[in-house]
Amino acid sequence: MWRYLRVFGLHAQGSLMAALEYRVGFLTALGMSLIDALWAVGGAWVFYAHRPTLGGWRFEETLVVVGLFFLASGFLDALLQPNLRLLIERIRTGQLDYMLIRPLNPMAYATMQRQRFEKLSSAWVGLAIIGVALMRAPKPPTLSSVLSFAALLLLALLLLYALMALLMALCFWAVDLTNVEELLFGTLETARYPVQAFPEPLRAVLSFVVPIAFVSTVPAEALLGRPNWAWAGYGLAVTLGLLLLSRLVWRAALRQYCGIGG
Amino acid sequence: MQLRRSRLLCAYPALLRFAWKRAAAYRAVFVVALMNAAFPLVMMAIWVKLAGDGPIADFRAEDFVGYYLAAVLVRRLTAVGIAADLERLIHTGELSPHLLRPLHVGHVYLARALAGRGFITIFTALLVGVGVWVTPGAQFDLRASTLLSFAIACGVGLMFEFFVQFAIGSLAFWITQVQGVSAAFQFIKAFLGGYIVPLALFPGDLGRWLIWTPFPINVALPVEILTGRVSEEQVMARLAVGIGWTLLVMVGASLIWRRGLQAYSAVGA
Numbered sequence: 001m002w003r004y005l006r007v008f009g010l011h012a013q014g015s016l017m018a019a020l021e022y023r024v025g026f027l028t029a030l031g032m033s034l035i036d037a038l039w040a041v042g043g044a045w046v047f048y049a050h051r052p053t054l055g056g057w058r059f060e061e062t063l064v065v066v067g068l069f070f071l072a073s074g075f076l077d078a079l080l081q082p083n084l085r086l087l088i089e090r091i092r093t094g095q096l097d098y099m100l101i102r103p104l105n106p107m108a109y110a111t112m113q114r115q116r117f118e119k120l121s122s123a124w125v126g127l128a129i130i131g132v133a134l135m136r137a138p139k140p141p142t143l144s145s146v147l148s149f150a151a152l153l154l155l156a157l158l159l160l161y162a163l164m165a166l167l168m169a170l171c172f173w174a175v176d177l178t179n180v181e182e183l184l185f186g187t188l189e190t191a192r193y194p195v196q197a198f199p200e201p202l203r204a205v206l207s208f209v210v211p212i213a214f215v216s217t218v219p220a221e222a223l224l225g226r227p228n229w230a231w232a233g234y235g236l237a238v239t240l241g242l243l244l245l246s247r248l249v250w251r252a253a254l255r256q257y258c259g260i261g262g
Numbered sequence: 263m264q265l266r267r268s269r270l271l272c273a274y275p276a277l278l279r280f281a282w283k284r285a286a287a288y289r290a291v292f293v294v295a296l297m298n299a300a301f302p303l304v305m306m307a308i309w310v311k312l313a314g315d316g317p318i319a320d321f322r323a324e325d326f327v328g329y330y331l332a333a334v335l336v337r338r339l340t341a342v343g344i345a346a347d348l349e350r351l352i353h354t355g356e357l358s359p360h361l362l363r364p365l366h367v368g369h370v371y372l373a374r375a376l377a378g379r380g381f382i383t384i385f386t387a388l389l390v391g392v393g394v395w396v397t398p399g400a401q402f403d404l405r406a407s408t409l410l411s412f413a414i415a416c417g418v419g420l421m422f423e424f425f426v427q428f429a430i431g432s433l434a435f436w437i438t439q440v441q442g443v444s445a446a447f448q449f450i451k452a453f454l455g456g457y458i459v460p461l462a463l464f465p466g467d468l469g470r471w472l473i474w475t476p477f478p479i480n481v482a483l484p485v486e487i488l489t490g491r492v493s494e495e496q497v498m499a500r501l502a503v504g505i506g507w508t509l510l511v512m513v514g515a516s517l518i519w520r521r522g523l524q525a526y527s528a529v530g531a
Contacts, residue, residue: 028442035449043305043458049465050318055311186300193304199311 007104008112015082015115022118029118033070033125040066040192041129055196060136061224062194067129068153068216069191074123075157076188080164082114084181087168091257100254107165107250130223141223149223152232155239156215162242169246172253191216207231211238273365277373284374299334305458306330319462324399325489332402332485333457335390338383340419340480342375345444348431352526353438361523368428368519375424403490411497415484418501422479422508429515435522456482462491476511479504 019025044066048059057065087110090096099113100106134141141149167180174180187210190198195206195213207213214235221228306326313323321329348371351357360367394400430447434440452458455477461469472478483500486492492500 024439028439032442032445032449035446039449039453039458042453046459046463046465047308047312050463051312051315054308189300189304192301193308197308197311199307199314202307
């Protein structure tokens with residue numbers, strides 16, 4: 001475990017130094033995140049101009065969900081997605097062989113290769129939105145709700161990690177996964193607003209079949225002091241199941257992989 | 263040295279054929295464009311649920327379905343994606359061989375923009391058609407006169423978007439973050455131009471003011487015509503506004519391009 005953290009630290013340092021070469025990139029990324037956030041908050045604002053609640057959520061409560069969406073997508077864009085691009089490239093060129101000879105678990109190692117720290121701007125914007133939303137809430141969150149929020153947020157990030165690891169394993173069979181990737185990110189768009197705001201068949205699908213609700217709605221409910229532990233337990237089971245599945249698929253993928261230049 | 267106008271028309275069939283083949287070879291870009299539809303469809307789902315308690319402004323639940331499906335279709339019909347291409351051309355110096363030809367690069371890109379509507383557009387149109395057909399109460403205004411003004415509005419929207427992107431792409435003569443500028447414009451246009459929220463639903467008079475801005479030309483106007491939300495005399499006025507802005511942007515784009523060429527010193531040229 002310690003060794004993996006150190007390896008991650010080394011790669012992160014390299015990525016950070018590369019990003020610092022293009023400092024304007026940080027400003028551009030921040031500007032993009034701000035505009036994107038204005039979009040989502042503006043969309044919510046138009047809903048509330050016509051109706052007092054959205055699936056039972058008040059405006060500032062919905063803002064917590066919006067903030068969590070940006071937190072999650074910043075995490076995904078900055079820490080996970082660059083590794084997918086890199087892996088596709090390495091499988092295609094046969095460079096993957098150099099990664100496989102290292103004494104590290106290939107799946108863990110392949111997901112910590114490259115980071116794009118400028119894209120974390122979405123996460124900062126998300127945190128800012130959550131902060132503003134909490135300041136407008138009638139009473140501040142208690143310690144226990146903050147702690148359960150932190151635990152459920154970790155679960156959400158693990159869920160995204162498992163989905164991305166699974167997607168990466170699929171790259172061993174298909175060279176171009178643009179369709180699947182876009183489908184994943186497209187589905188994630190529904191996490192912008194509380195899952196209860198969606199009409200019925202869709203709400204059930206997002207809560208149980210494609211568990212996007214765990215990314216933003218479930219942690220937000222915990223932070224607002226109304227955690228739904230039965231549902232969160234289901235989320236934990238789904239996440240652990242996906243993690244296990246991604247490990248199995250990775251193992252199967254490596255068994256049939258034969259390096260191009262090797 | 264530039265081709266004379268009559269010779270230019272002869273060049274277009276070849277340009278279009280080339281652009282079409284090129285578009286068919288890079289199909290992945292289409293998918294990205296298709297997934298742009300995710301956010302409007304999310305908005306549609308939420309509006310449909312909200313309208314379950316009674317109409318919002320004059321939108322019933324099925325009107326939202328019609329509006330957003332039309333928006334997804336129009337977006338496919340009027341989208342242009344040349345700013346990033348143009349930026350690469352300028353930054354890498356690949357522009358230089360283009361300058362030697364007796365043909366303005368703009369024509370190559372216009373052909374590319376026109377050819378960017380192939381199989382996926384037909385597929386989208388079919389899906390949207392089926393979606394509207396199976397939703398009870400949702401409908402498009404399919405009279406010949408409406409379809410004619412819809413086609414004109416789409417054409418104006420396409421040309422507007424083309425010149426805007428040409429102008430933004432030409433900024434690459436001076437700055438490096440063109441894609442940021444381009445994406446920022448897309449975001450603002452999508453929000454204020456009816457792709458995310460129908461203009462009529464903006465609070466207060468905001469929607470009525472937005473009609474006079476350039477943002478709704480690309481999506482909102484064609485969509486509102488197709489869903490029968492604009493009266494006939496309004497169509498004329500709003501098309502005129504659209505054409506006016508398009509001409510303005512066209513002049514601006516060609517000025518930026520000309521100034522840019524003077525600043526251009528390609529590596530290796």
